Amino acid sequence: MSSETPADAPRTLTSTLLTALLALVFGFLGAAVWSYSGLADNRTRSFLLDNPDMLPQMAQAYEEQEAGKRLAQMGDAVFDPFPGVVLGNPNGKRVLVEFTDYNCPYCEASLKDVNRLVAEDPDLKVVIREWPIFEGSDVASRMALAAGLQGKYRAFHDAMFATNDVAAAAKAAGLDMARAERDAVSEAVSTEIARNLDHARALGFTGTPAWIAGKKPFGGAVGYEKLKAALTAASEAG
CATH class of the missing domain: 3.40.30.10 (Glutaredoxin)
Incomplete structure:
Protein backbone atom coordinates (compact mmCIF):
# COMPACT_ATOMS: atom_id res chain seq x y z
CA MET A 1 0.00 0.00 0.00
CA SER A 2 1.40 3.41 -0.92
CA SER A 3 2.29 5.86 1.85
CA GLU A 4 1.90 8.78 -0.54
CA THR A 5 -0.29 11.58 0.78
CA PRO A 6 -2.59 13.74 -1.37
CA ALA A 7 0.00 16.49 -1.13
CA ASP A 8 2.75 14.14 -2.31
CA ALA A 9 0.84 12.90 -5.37
CA PRO A 10 1.10 16.09 -7.46
CA ARG A 11 4.85 16.25 -6.79
CA THR A 12 5.29 12.62 -7.84
CA LEU A 13 3.33 13.15 -11.07
CA THR A 14 5.18 16.37 -11.83
CA SER A 15 8.54 14.65 -11.25
CA THR A 16 7.55 11.86 -13.64
CA LEU A 17 6.40 14.34 -16.27
CA LEU A 18 9.58 16.37 -15.92
CA THR A 19 11.70 13.28 -16.41
CA ALA A 20 9.79 12.36 -19.55
CA LEU A 21 9.96 15.90 -20.87
CA LEU A 22 13.69 16.08 -20.26
CA ALA A 23 14.12 13.01 -22.42
CA LEU A 24 11.94 14.50 -25.13
CA VAL A 25 13.61 17.88 -25.00
CA PHE A 26 17.12 16.46 -25.21
CA GLY A 27 16.01 14.12 -27.97
CA PHE A 28 14.07 16.50 -30.17
CA LEU A 29 15.53 19.87 -29.28
CA GLY A 30 19.03 18.44 -29.30
CA ALA A 31 18.48 16.99 -32.76
CA ALA A 32 17.00 20.23 -34.02
CA VAL A 33 19.84 22.33 -32.63
CA TRP A 34 22.41 19.99 -34.20
CA SER A 35 20.64 19.95 -37.56
CA TYR A 36 19.97 23.65 -37.92
CA SER A 37 22.80 25.27 -36.03
CA GLY A 38 25.58 22.71 -36.12
CA LEU A 39 25.69 22.66 -32.32
CA ALA A 40 26.03 19.62 -30.08
CA ASP A 41 23.96 18.43 -27.11
CA ASN A 42 26.05 20.38 -24.60
CA ARG A 43 24.59 23.60 -26.05
CA THR A 44 21.10 22.18 -25.57
CA ARG A 45 21.92 21.42 -21.95
CA SER A 46 23.24 24.90 -21.46
CA PHE A 47 20.08 26.38 -22.91
CA LEU A 48 17.88 24.33 -20.58
CA LEU A 49 20.01 25.10 -17.54
CA ASP A 50 19.74 28.80 -18.37
CA ASN A 51 15.95 28.48 -18.78
CA PRO A 52 14.85 25.96 -16.10
CA ASP A 53 11.36 27.45 -15.90
CA MET A 54 10.60 25.90 -19.29
CA LEU A 55 10.34 22.39 -17.89
CA PRO A 56 7.61 22.97 -15.25
CA GLN A 57 5.68 24.99 -17.83
CA MET A 58 5.96 22.17 -20.35
CA ALA A 59 4.94 19.60 -17.74
CA GLN A 60 1.87 21.63 -16.82
CA ALA A 61 0.91 22.17 -20.46
CA TYR A 62 1.29 18.46 -21.19
CA GLU A 63 -0.76 17.47 -18.13
CA GLU A 64 -3.57 19.85 -19.09
CA GLN A 65 -3.51 18.64 -22.71
CA GLU A 66 -3.90 15.02 -21.61
CA ALA A 67 -6.70 15.93 -19.17
CA GLY A 68 -8.52 17.69 -22.00
CA LYS A 69 -8.37 14.55 -24.12
CA ARG A 70 -9.80 12.48 -21.26
CA LEU A 71 -12.58 15.02 -20.65
CA ALA A 72 -13.62 14.78 -24.30
CA GLN A 73 -14.18 11.05 -23.81
CA MET A 74 -16.22 11.40 -20.59
CA GLY A 75 -19.42 13.01 -21.80
CA ASP A 76 -21.30 15.68 -19.87
CA ALA A 77 -21.90 13.97 -16.50
Missing part, protein backbone atom coordinates in the same frame (compact mmCIF):
# COMPACT_ATOMS: atom_id res chain seq x y z
CA VAL A 78 -19.14 15.94 -14.79
CA PHE A 79 -20.99 19.17 -15.61
CA ASP A 80 -24.28 17.99 -14.04
CA PRO A 81 -24.44 19.23 -10.43
CA PHE A 82 -25.73 17.34 -7.44
CA PRO A 83 -29.07 18.99 -6.51
CA GLY A 84 -28.44 22.45 -5.11
CA VAL A 85 -24.64 22.18 -5.15
CA VAL A 86 -24.06 25.22 -7.34
CA LEU A 87 -22.67 28.69 -6.76
CA GLY A 88 -23.77 31.63 -8.86
CA ASN A 89 -26.52 31.27 -11.44
CA PRO A 90 -27.95 27.70 -11.52
CA ASN A 91 -29.03 28.36 -15.11
CA GLY A 92 -25.90 30.19 -16.20
CA LYS A 93 -24.46 29.51 -19.63
CA ARG A 94 -20.83 29.97 -18.57
CA VAL A 95 -19.75 27.01 -16.45
CA LEU A 96 -16.86 26.49 -14.07
CA VAL A 97 -16.46 23.14 -12.31
CA GLU A 98 -14.48 22.97 -9.08
CA PHE A 99 -13.32 19.85 -7.24
CA THR A 100 -12.84 20.86 -3.62
CA ASP A 101 -12.03 19.63 -0.11
CA TYR A 102 -12.77 21.58 3.10
CA ASN A 103 -9.42 20.65 4.66
CA CYS A 104 -7.48 21.87 1.64
CA PRO A 105 -5.85 25.27 2.35
CA TYR A 106 -5.54 25.98 -1.37
CA CYS A 107 -9.30 25.48 -1.79
CA GLU A 108 -9.88 27.94 1.03
CA ALA A 109 -7.53 30.41 -0.63
CA SER A 110 -9.39 29.99 -3.93
CA LEU A 111 -12.78 30.76 -2.39
CA LYS A 112 -12.30 34.52 -2.75
CA ASP A 113 -11.45 34.07 -6.43
CA VAL A 114 -14.58 32.02 -7.10
CA ASN A 115 -16.77 34.46 -5.16
CA ARG A 116 -15.29 37.35 -7.15
CA LEU A 117 -16.03 35.63 -10.44
CA VAL A 118 -19.61 34.93 -9.35
CA ALA A 119 -20.11 38.54 -8.23
CA GLU A 120 -18.82 39.88 -11.56
CA ASP A 121 -20.68 37.54 -13.89
CA PRO A 122 -24.44 37.00 -13.44
CA ASP A 123 -24.32 34.29 -16.11
CA LEU A 124 -21.69 32.15 -14.34
CA LYS A 125 -22.63 28.74 -12.99
CA VAL A 126 -20.09 27.13 -10.65
CA VAL A 127 -20.64 23.39 -10.26
CA ILE A 128 -18.98 22.15 -7.08
CA ARG A 129 -17.80 18.56 -6.94
CA GLU A 130 -17.22 17.54 -3.32
CA TRP A 131 -14.02 15.47 -3.31
CA PRO A 132 -12.97 14.65 0.28
CA ILE A 133 -9.39 13.44 -0.10
CA PHE A 134 -7.95 14.67 3.20
CA GLU A 135 -8.43 12.90 6.51
CA GLY A 136 -11.59 14.06 8.27
CA SER A 137 -13.11 15.71 5.18
CA ASP A 138 -15.80 13.10 4.48
CA VAL A 139 -18.18 14.34 7.19
CA ALA A 140 -17.97 17.93 5.97
CA SER A 141 -18.51 16.95 2.34
CA ARG A 142 -21.53 14.85 3.24
CA MET A 143 -23.08 17.68 5.25
CA ALA A 144 -22.38 20.08 2.36
CA LEU A 145 -24.30 17.84 -0.03
CA ALA A 146 -27.10 17.56 2.53
CA ALA A 147 -27.16 21.37 2.65
CA GLY A 148 -27.53 21.39 -1.12
CA LEU A 149 -30.66 19.27 -0.82
CA GLN A 150 -32.10 21.99 1.43
CA GLY A 151 -31.13 24.79 -0.96
CA LYS A 152 -28.53 26.12 1.48
CA TYR A 153 -25.28 24.96 -0.07
CA ARG A 154 -23.69 28.40 -0.55
CA ALA A 155 -24.29 29.34 3.08
CA PHE A 156 -22.81 26.09 4.38
CA HIS A 157 -19.89 26.17 1.91
CA ASP A 158 -18.77 29.65 2.94
CA ALA A 159 -19.34 28.99 6.65
CA MET A 160 -17.40 25.72 6.54
CA PHE A 161 -14.32 27.40 5.12
CA ALA A 162 -14.69 30.23 7.63
CA THR A 163 -15.09 28.04 10.73
CA ASN A 164 -13.66 24.62 9.80
CA ASP A 165 -16.39 23.24 12.06
CA VAL A 166 -19.22 21.17 10.61
CA ALA A 167 -21.69 21.83 13.43
CA ALA A 168 -21.00 25.58 13.43
CA ALA A 169 -21.32 25.77 9.63
CA ALA A 170 -24.58 23.82 9.69
CA LYS A 171 -25.97 26.19 12.32
CA ALA A 172 -24.81 29.24 10.39
CA ALA A 173 -26.50 27.91 7.25
CA GLY A 174 -29.74 27.31 9.16
CA LEU A 175 -30.01 23.63 8.28
CA ASP A 176 -32.81 21.37 9.42
CA MET A 177 -30.39 19.11 11.30
CA ALA A 178 -32.63 16.08 11.58
CA ARG A 179 -33.10 16.03 7.82
CA ALA A 180 -29.45 16.92 7.14
CA GLU A 181 -28.15 14.06 9.27
CA ARG A 182 -30.37 11.60 7.39
CA ASP A 183 -29.39 12.98 3.99
CA ALA A 184 -25.68 13.02 4.83
CA VAL A 185 -25.61 9.22 5.13
CA SER A 186 -28.03 8.57 2.28
CA GLU A 187 -27.25 6.46 -0.75
CA ALA A 188 -27.60 9.52 -2.98
CA VAL A 189 -24.85 11.38 -1.12
CA SER A 190 -22.57 8.33 -0.98
CA THR A 191 -23.04 7.81 -4.71
CA GLU A 192 -22.20 11.44 -5.44
CA ILE A 193 -18.94 11.30 -3.49
CA ALA A 194 -17.94 8.06 -5.23
CA ARG A 195 -18.86 9.57 -8.61
CA ASN A 196 -16.71 12.63 -7.95
CA LEU A 197 -13.76 10.40 -7.13
CA ASP A 198 -14.29 8.56 -10.41
CA HIS A 199 -14.47 11.85 -12.33
CA ALA A 200 -11.28 13.14 -10.71
CA ARG A 201 -9.38 9.93 -11.44
CA ALA A 202 -10.62 9.84 -15.01
CA LEU A 203 -9.34 13.36 -15.56
CA GLY A 204 -5.98 12.59 -13.95
CA PHE A 205 -6.46 15.08 -11.12
CA THR A 206 -4.16 14.41 -8.18
CA GLY A 207 -5.31 17.01 -5.68
CA THR A 208 -7.60 19.90 -4.88
CA PRO A 209 -8.58 22.40 -6.04
CA ALA A 210 -9.06 21.18 -9.59
CA TRP A 211 -11.09 22.91 -12.27
CA ILE A 212 -12.86 22.62 -15.58
CA ALA A 213 -13.50 25.88 -17.45
CA GLY A 214 -15.43 25.24 -20.60
CA LYS A 215 -13.73 22.11 -21.90
CA LYS A 216 -10.34 22.77 -20.28
CA PRO A 217 -9.38 20.86 -17.10
CA PHE A 218 -6.50 22.07 -14.93
CA GLY A 219 -5.40 21.81 -11.33
CA GLY A 220 -4.09 24.00 -8.54
CA ALA A 221 -4.79 27.26 -6.77
CA VAL A 222 -4.22 29.16 -9.99
CA GLY A 223 -5.76 32.45 -8.91
CA TYR A 224 -8.44 34.78 -10.21
CA GLU A 225 -6.65 35.86 -13.39
CA LYS A 226 -6.15 32.35 -14.78
CA LEU A 227 -9.70 31.31 -13.89
CA LYS A 228 -11.07 34.45 -15.55
CA ALA A 229 -8.91 33.93 -18.64
CA ALA A 230 -9.96 30.28 -18.94
CA LEU A 231 -13.64 31.22 -18.75
CA THR A 232 -13.17 33.99 -21.30
CA ALA A 233 -11.37 31.62 -23.67
CA ALA A 234 -14.15 29.05 -23.26
CA SER A 235 -16.80 31.65 -24.08
CA GLU A 236 -14.91 32.82 -27.16
CA ALA A 237 -14.50 29.24 -28.33
CA GLY A 238 -18.24 28.78 -28.11
Whole structure:
Protein backbone atom coordinates (compact mmCIF):
# COMPACT_ATOMS: atom_id res chain seq x y z
CA MET A 1 0.00 0.00 0.00
CA SER A 2 1.40 3.41 -0.92
CA SER A 3 2.29 5.86 1.85
CA GLU A 4 1.90 8.78 -0.54
CA THR A 5 -0.29 11.58 0.78
CA PRO A 6 -2.59 13.74 -1.37
CA ALA A 7 0.00 16.49 -1.13
CA ASP A 8 2.75 14.14 -2.31
CA ALA A 9 0.84 12.90 -5.37
CA PRO A 10 1.10 16.09 -7.46
CA ARG A 11 4.85 16.25 -6.79
CA THR A 12 5.29 12.62 -7.84
CA LEU A 13 3.33 13.15 -11.07
CA THR A 14 5.18 16.37 -11.83
CA SER A 15 8.54 14.65 -11.25
CA THR A 16 7.55 11.86 -13.64
CA LEU A 17 6.40 14.34 -16.27
CA LEU A 18 9.58 16.37 -15.92
CA THR A 19 11.70 13.28 -16.41
CA ALA A 20 9.79 12.36 -19.55
CA LEU A 21 9.96 15.90 -20.87
CA LEU A 22 13.69 16.08 -20.26
CA ALA A 23 14.12 13.01 -22.42
CA LEU A 24 11.94 14.50 -25.13
CA VAL A 25 13.61 17.88 -25.00
CA PHE A 26 17.12 16.46 -25.21
CA GLY A 27 16.01 14.12 -27.97
CA PHE A 28 14.07 16.50 -30.17
CA LEU A 29 15.53 19.87 -29.28
CA GLY A 30 19.03 18.44 -29.30
CA ALA A 31 18.48 16.99 -32.76
CA ALA A 32 17.00 20.23 -34.02
CA VAL A 33 19.84 22.33 -32.63
CA TRP A 34 22.41 19.99 -34.20
CA SER A 35 20.64 19.95 -37.56
CA TYR A 36 19.97 23.65 -37.92
CA SER A 37 22.80 25.27 -36.03
CA GLY A 38 25.58 22.71 -36.12
CA LEU A 39 25.69 22.66 -32.32
CA ALA A 40 26.03 19.62 -30.08
CA ASP A 41 23.96 18.43 -27.11
CA ASN A 42 26.05 20.38 -24.60
CA ARG A 43 24.59 23.60 -26.05
CA THR A 44 21.10 22.18 -25.57
CA ARG A 45 21.92 21.42 -21.95
CA SER A 46 23.24 24.90 -21.46
CA PHE A 47 20.08 26.38 -22.91
CA LEU A 48 17.88 24.33 -20.58
CA LEU A 49 20.01 25.10 -17.54
CA ASP A 50 19.74 28.80 -18.37
CA ASN A 51 15.95 28.48 -18.78
CA PRO A 52 14.85 25.96 -16.10
CA ASP A 53 11.36 27.45 -15.90
CA MET A 54 10.60 25.90 -19.29
CA LEU A 55 10.34 22.39 -17.89
CA PRO A 56 7.61 22.97 -15.25
CA GLN A 57 5.68 24.99 -17.83
CA MET A 58 5.96 22.17 -20.35
CA ALA A 59 4.94 19.60 -17.74
CA GLN A 60 1.87 21.63 -16.82
CA ALA A 61 0.91 22.17 -20.46
CA TYR A 62 1.29 18.46 -21.19
CA GLU A 63 -0.76 17.47 -18.13
CA GLU A 64 -3.57 19.85 -19.09
CA GLN A 65 -3.51 18.64 -22.71
CA GLU A 66 -3.90 15.02 -21.61
CA ALA A 67 -6.70 15.93 -19.17
CA GLY A 68 -8.52 17.69 -22.00
CA LYS A 69 -8.37 14.55 -24.12
CA ARG A 70 -9.80 12.48 -21.26
CA LEU A 71 -12.58 15.02 -20.65
CA ALA A 72 -13.62 14.78 -24.30
CA GLN A 73 -14.18 11.05 -23.81
CA MET A 74 -16.22 11.40 -20.59
CA GLY A 75 -19.42 13.01 -21.80
CA ASP A 76 -21.30 15.68 -19.87
CA ALA A 77 -21.90 13.97 -16.50
CA VAL A 78 -19.14 15.94 -14.79
CA PHE A 79 -20.99 19.17 -15.61
CA ASP A 80 -24.28 17.99 -14.04
CA PRO A 81 -24.44 19.23 -10.43
CA PHE A 82 -25.73 17.34 -7.44
CA PRO A 83 -29.07 18.99 -6.51
CA GLY A 84 -28.44 22.45 -5.11
CA VAL A 85 -24.64 22.18 -5.15
CA VAL A 86 -24.06 25.22 -7.34
CA LEU A 87 -22.67 28.69 -6.76
CA GLY A 88 -23.77 31.63 -8.86
CA ASN A 89 -26.52 31.27 -11.44
CA PRO A 90 -27.95 27.70 -11.52
CA ASN A 91 -29.03 28.36 -15.11
CA GLY A 92 -25.90 30.19 -16.20
CA LYS A 93 -24.46 29.51 -19.63
CA ARG A 94 -20.83 29.97 -18.57
CA VAL A 95 -19.75 27.01 -16.45
CA LEU A 96 -16.86 26.49 -14.07
CA VAL A 97 -16.46 23.14 -12.31
CA GLU A 98 -14.48 22.97 -9.08
CA PHE A 99 -13.32 19.85 -7.24
CA THR A 100 -12.84 20.86 -3.62
CA ASP A 101 -12.03 19.63 -0.11
CA TYR A 102 -12.77 21.58 3.10
CA ASN A 103 -9.42 20.65 4.66
CA CYS A 104 -7.48 21.87 1.64
CA PRO A 105 -5.85 25.27 2.35
CA TYR A 106 -5.54 25.98 -1.37
CA CYS A 107 -9.30 25.48 -1.79
CA GLU A 108 -9.88 27.94 1.03
CA ALA A 109 -7.53 30.41 -0.63
CA SER A 110 -9.39 29.99 -3.93
CA LEU A 111 -12.78 30.76 -2.39
CA LYS A 112 -12.30 34.52 -2.75
CA ASP A 113 -11.45 34.07 -6.43
CA VAL A 114 -14.58 32.02 -7.10
CA ASN A 115 -16.77 34.46 -5.16
CA ARG A 116 -15.29 37.35 -7.15
CA LEU A 117 -16.03 35.63 -10.44
CA VAL A 118 -19.61 34.93 -9.35
CA ALA A 119 -20.11 38.54 -8.23
CA GLU A 120 -18.82 39.88 -11.56
CA ASP A 121 -20.68 37.54 -13.89
CA PRO A 122 -24.44 37.00 -13.44
CA ASP A 123 -24.32 34.29 -16.11
CA LEU A 124 -21.69 32.15 -14.34
CA LYS A 125 -22.63 28.74 -12.99
CA VAL A 126 -20.09 27.13 -10.65
CA VAL A 127 -20.64 23.39 -10.26
CA ILE A 128 -18.98 22.15 -7.08
CA ARG A 129 -17.80 18.56 -6.94
CA GLU A 130 -17.22 17.54 -3.32
CA TRP A 131 -14.02 15.47 -3.31
CA PRO A 132 -12.97 14.65 0.28
CA ILE A 133 -9.39 13.44 -0.10
CA PHE A 134 -7.95 14.67 3.20
CA GLU A 135 -8.43 12.90 6.51
CA GLY A 136 -11.59 14.06 8.27
CA SER A 137 -13.11 15.71 5.18
CA ASP A 138 -15.80 13.10 4.48
CA VAL A 139 -18.18 14.34 7.19
CA ALA A 140 -17.97 17.93 5.97
CA SER A 141 -18.51 16.95 2.34
CA ARG A 142 -21.53 14.85 3.24
CA MET A 143 -23.08 17.68 5.25
CA ALA A 144 -22.38 20.08 2.36
CA LEU A 145 -24.30 17.84 -0.03
CA ALA A 146 -27.10 17.56 2.53
CA ALA A 147 -27.16 21.37 2.65
CA GLY A 148 -27.53 21.39 -1.12
CA LEU A 149 -30.66 19.27 -0.82
CA GLN A 150 -32.10 21.99 1.43
CA GLY A 151 -31.13 24.79 -0.96
CA LYS A 152 -28.53 26.12 1.48
CA TYR A 153 -25.28 24.96 -0.07
CA ARG A 154 -23.69 28.40 -0.55
CA ALA A 155 -24.29 29.34 3.08
CA PHE A 156 -22.81 26.09 4.38
CA HIS A 157 -19.89 26.17 1.91
CA ASP A 158 -18.77 29.65 2.94
CA ALA A 159 -19.34 28.99 6.65
CA MET A 160 -17.40 25.72 6.54
CA PHE A 161 -14.32 27.40 5.12
CA ALA A 162 -14.69 30.23 7.63
CA THR A 163 -15.09 28.04 10.73
CA ASN A 164 -13.66 24.62 9.80
CA ASP A 165 -16.39 23.24 12.06
CA VAL A 166 -19.22 21.17 10.61
CA ALA A 167 -21.69 21.83 13.43
CA ALA A 168 -21.00 25.58 13.43
CA ALA A 169 -21.32 25.77 9.63
CA ALA A 170 -24.58 23.82 9.69
CA LYS A 171 -25.97 26.19 12.32
CA ALA A 172 -24.81 29.24 10.39
CA ALA A 173 -26.50 27.91 7.25
CA GLY A 174 -29.74 27.31 9.16
CA LEU A 175 -30.01 23.63 8.28
CA ASP A 176 -32.81 21.37 9.42
CA MET A 177 -30.39 19.11 11.30
CA ALA A 178 -32.63 16.08 11.58
CA ARG A 179 -33.10 16.03 7.82
CA ALA A 180 -29.45 16.92 7.14
CA GLU A 181 -28.15 14.06 9.27
CA ARG A 182 -30.37 11.60 7.39
CA ASP A 183 -29.39 12.98 3.99
CA ALA A 184 -25.68 13.02 4.83
CA VAL A 185 -25.61 9.22 5.13
CA SER A 186 -28.03 8.57 2.28
CA GLU A 187 -27.25 6.46 -0.75
CA ALA A 188 -27.60 9.52 -2.98
CA VAL A 189 -24.85 11.38 -1.12
CA SER A 190 -22.57 8.33 -0.98
CA THR A 191 -23.04 7.81 -4.71
CA GLU A 192 -22.20 11.44 -5.44
CA ILE A 193 -18.94 11.30 -3.49
CA ALA A 194 -17.94 8.06 -5.23
CA ARG A 195 -18.86 9.57 -8.61
CA ASN A 196 -16.71 12.63 -7.95
CA LEU A 197 -13.76 10.40 -7.13
CA ASP A 198 -14.29 8.56 -10.41
CA HIS A 199 -14.47 11.85 -12.33
CA ALA A 200 -11.28 13.14 -10.71
CA ARG A 201 -9.38 9.93 -11.44
CA ALA A 202 -10.62 9.84 -15.01
CA LEU A 203 -9.34 13.36 -15.56
CA GLY A 204 -5.98 12.59 -13.95
CA PHE A 205 -6.46 15.08 -11.12
CA THR A 206 -4.16 14.41 -8.18
CA GLY A 207 -5.31 17.01 -5.68
CA THR A 208 -7.60 19.90 -4.88
CA PRO A 209 -8.58 22.40 -6.04
CA ALA A 210 -9.06 21.18 -9.59
CA TRP A 211 -11.09 22.91 -12.27
CA ILE A 212 -12.86 22.62 -15.58
CA ALA A 213 -13.50 25.88 -17.45
CA GLY A 214 -15.43 25.24 -20.60
CA LYS A 215 -13.73 22.11 -21.90
CA LYS A 216 -10.34 22.77 -20.28
CA PRO A 217 -9.38 20.86 -17.10
CA PHE A 218 -6.50 22.07 -14.93
CA GLY A 219 -5.40 21.81 -11.33
CA GLY A 220 -4.09 24.00 -8.54
CA ALA A 221 -4.79 27.26 -6.77
CA VAL A 222 -4.22 29.16 -9.99
CA GLY A 223 -5.76 32.45 -8.91
CA TYR A 224 -8.44 34.78 -10.21
CA GLU A 225 -6.65 35.86 -13.39
CA LYS A 226 -6.15 32.35 -14.78
CA LEU A 227 -9.70 31.31 -13.89
CA LYS A 228 -11.07 34.45 -15.55
CA ALA A 229 -8.91 33.93 -18.64
CA ALA A 230 -9.96 30.28 -18.94
CA LEU A 231 -13.64 31.22 -18.75
CA THR A 232 -13.17 33.99 -21.30
CA ALA A 233 -11.37 31.62 -23.67
CA ALA A 234 -14.15 29.05 -23.26
CA SER A 235 -16.80 31.65 -24.08
CA GLU A 236 -14.91 32.82 -27.16
CA ALA A 237 -14.50 29.24 -28.33
CA GLY A 238 -18.24 28.78 -28.11
